[in-house]
Amino acid sequence: MRSPARLVTGTAAAALAAAALGLAAPSAHADSLGRPETAAAAPGAADCGAEGTADTGMADSCDSTGAAAGGPAEGLEPPDAPETVELEPLDGPDPLDDLEAAEDPAAVPEPSWPETEEESEAGAGDEAGAQPGTGTGTAPGTQPGTHPEPGTDPGSAKPPVPPGHRPTSTPSPSRPSGHVGTGTGGSAAPDTAQLAAGAGLVGVAAVGAALLLRRRRAGGTRY
Amino acid sequence: MDRTALRSRAWLVGIAALCGVWLVHNGAAVRTAAPQPTTAEAFAAGSGPRPGTRHAQPLRPSAPVRIRIPGIGVDAPMTGLGLGPGGSLDAPPSGDPNLAGWYEDGTPPGAEGTAIVAGHVDNAEGPSVFYALGSLKKGSTVEIGRKDGRTAVFSVDAVEVYDKDDFPDERVYDPTPHASLRLITCGGGFTRETGYQGNVVAYAHLTEVR
Numbered sequence: 116m117r118s119p120a121r122l123v124t125g126t127a128a129a130a131l132a133a134a135a136l137g138l139a140a141p142s143a144h145a146d147s148l149g150r151p152e153t154a155a156a157a158p159g160a161a162d163c164g165a166e167g168t169a170d171t172g173m174a175d176s177c178d179s180t181g182a183a184a185g186g187p188a189e190g191l192e193p194p195d196a197p198e199t200v201e202l203e204p205l206d207g208p209d210p211l212d213d214l215e216a217a218e219d220p221a222a223v224p225e226p227s228w229p230e231t232e233e234e235s236e237a238g239a240g241d242e243a244g245a246q247p248g249t250g251t252g253t254a255p256g257t258q259p260g261t262h263p264e265p266g267t268d269p270g271s272a273k274p275p276v277p278p279g280h281r282p283t284s285t286p287s288p289s290r291p292s293g294h295v296g297t298g299t300g301g302s303a304a305p306d307t308a309q310l311a312a313g314a315g316l317v318g319v320a321a322v323g324a325a326l327l328l329r330r331r332r333a334g335g336t337r338y
Numbered sequence: 339m340d341r342t343a344l345r346s347r348a349w350l351v352g353i354a355a356l357c358g359v360w361l362v363h364n365g366a367a368v369r370t371a372a373p374q375p376t377t378a379e380a381f382a383a384g385s386g387p388r389p390g391t392r393h394a395q396p397l398r399p400s401a402p403v404r405i406r407i408p409g410i411g412v413d414a415p416m417t418g419l420g421l422g423p424g425g426s427l428d429a430p431p432s433g434d435p436n437l438a439g440w441y442e443d444g445t446p447p448g449a450e451g452t453a454i455v456a457g458h459v460d461n462a463e464g465p466s467v468f469y470a471l472g473s474l475k476k477g478s479t480v481e482i483g484r485k486d487g488r489t490a491v492f493s494v495d496a497v498e499v500y501d502k503d504d505f506p507d508e509r510v511y512d513p514t515p516h517a518s519l520r521l522i523t524c525g526g527g528f529t530r531e532t533g534y535q536g537n538v539v540a541y542a543h544l545t546e547v548r
Contacts, residue, residue, distance in 0.1 A: 289443055290511050291427035294502035295456050298524030298534045299432060302372055302460035302469060306365040313361025320355035327347055334344070 370528045372459050373473035375497035375538060385509050387516065387543040388476060388495050394544045396450035396517040400486035405438050405455065409478040410470035416482075418442035419456060427454060427522070432461040438468065447482040448490030448544060451513045452520060455482075459523040459534070468523035472497065472538045480519060480542050492519045492542035499525045501536040510539055517544035 387393065406413045419428045419439035430439035438457035445451030457468035478494040500506060510520055519542040526536030 290507075291421055291425060291441060291444075291454065292507045292511065293424065293426040294500070294505045294537045295427045295429055295522050296524065296533070297429045297456055297468070297522065297537070298459040298466075298528075299462050300368070300460065300528055300530070300533055301462045302465045303368050303370055303528040305368055309361050309365030311365075313358045313363070313365055316354050316358030316361060318358075320351050320358055323347070323351040323354065327344065327351060331344065 368528060368530055370525065370534070372465070372469050372471075372523075372525065374525055375472045375474070375499055379474070379476055379497040381496040381498065381541070385541065386495070386514070387493075387518075391493055391495075391543070392545040393516060394491075394547050396544060397448040397484070397488060397490060397547060398486075399446045399449040400484045400488070401442070402440050402447045402453075402455075402482045402484050402490075404483035405457075406481040406483070407474070407478065408481075409475070410473060412438075412467060412470075414438045414457070414467045416440055416455070419454075427456055429456055429458060432458050432466070435461055435463065435466040445513070445517075446484070447492070447519050448484060448488065448517055448547070450515070450517050452511060452518045454511065454520050454522065456522045459525060459538070468521065468538075471521055471523045471540055472499065472525055474521075474540050479545075480521065480540075482519070489548040490517070490519075490544055491546035491548060493545040495541045495543060497538065497540045499536055499538045501526060502534075505537065514543075518542065519544070 401418075402416045404413070404415055414436045415438075417430050417437060417439045419430060419441050420443065421441075422428045427441055428439070430437050435458070438455055440447065440456075441454040445453045447453035447455065457471070458466035459469050459471070460466050474494050474497050476494055476496060480492040480494065482490045482492070484490060510522070521540040521542070523538050524534035524536070525538035526534055528534050
């Protein structure tokens with residue numbers, strides 16, 4: 116007649132194993148969820164987020180975020196800076212055409228070949244800046260300056276400033292970009308209520324397990 | 339006691355232990371305590387003022403001096419903010435928990451365009467001026483007292499939360515044809531390693547001038 120006892124032992128062991136798994140599982144879960152996030156966030160923004168760290172070596176990664184976000188504009192600046200005057204009148208209308216051409220090669224109305232070549236020679240940086248940028252919509256609008264301004268571009272809402280001011284540092288001197296680091300976590304805290312409830316449940320379970328074990332032992336001797 | 343009863347009790351104990359362990363694990367993780375906006379407060383479509391709301395004529399530019407948000411008990415002085423490296427908006431000094439900032443190279447609140455106001459959700463000691471920003475609702479009022487003695491009254495159109503790697507610059511910062519206001523603080527998830535994961539942004543437009 117040992118089978119009942121054994122069965123109970125089996126279930127108790129199963130429960131314990133399950134509990135142990137439960138212990139391990141959430142943390143594994145948390146890791147798999149949490150880590151990549153942190154990793155992903157790290158290059159971009161860990162820097163700007165917590166103020167404590169903002170001033171260390173993170174300025175660079177901040178910059179890179181800025182570049183990624185405001186991409187096109189920044190990419191354009193260095194190569195353009197020396198020859199803005201020459202390029203702008205020439206390229207003013209072109210980048211738009213080229214972009215359209217890129218989107219829809221068949222629909223090119225004008226012989227844009229020479230222009231494209233010009234661009235790739237003279238304005239290689241220009242192209243590089245404009246193409247990979249995320250906000251290509253804004254870039255062509257603001258960059259060529261005078262020409263497309265009446266058009267769509269929302270970034271041109273500060274029209275007087277950007278064209279003259281371009282060569283300075285930021286994408287658009289009159290508009291911030293990216294997130295704002297406005298918290299250090301002093302109000303973030305563990306959930307004490309949940310902690311207490313959990314601890315209580317674990318305690319109850321422990322007592323229950325002890326009682327069961329004792330009963331089982333008693334049962335074992337009896338049978 | 340028969341063996342089925344024993345077995346069911348063993349299961350009960352196991353389940354209780356599991357739940358307890360899960361609760362402890364979950365509760366021990368540091369989390370954002372500040373209220374976060376629900377999806378009900380997000381824009382339904384587009385990102386403009388809610389249809390059917392009042393619009394006031396934009397004011398002439400004048401610097402803001404004080405912000406009041408009666409719904410969440412905010413009444414704080416304001417300071418000017420610039421841009422940090424990378425072009426992101428600086429935060430106001432975190433030492434003073436009751437201080438908001440505005441982007442002073444941009445549009446002043448009440449003038450035509452998009453005025454940007456930022457405040458801390460917390461500092462190292464605890465909650466700060468915009469702690470409860472995430473609990474604003476559509477239609478909540480925001481009052482900005484200005485240097486010229488006028489008070490610009492705004493109505494909240496939406497409150498949204500964004501991951502910082504996915505921050506919608508155009509939606510938040512781009513100028514609008516009316517007098518708009520953006521209130522920004524930290525939000526989203528929080529981890530010890532990387533701090534807050536994003537920003538809470540409240541969108542509002544000018545409805546009244548006093």
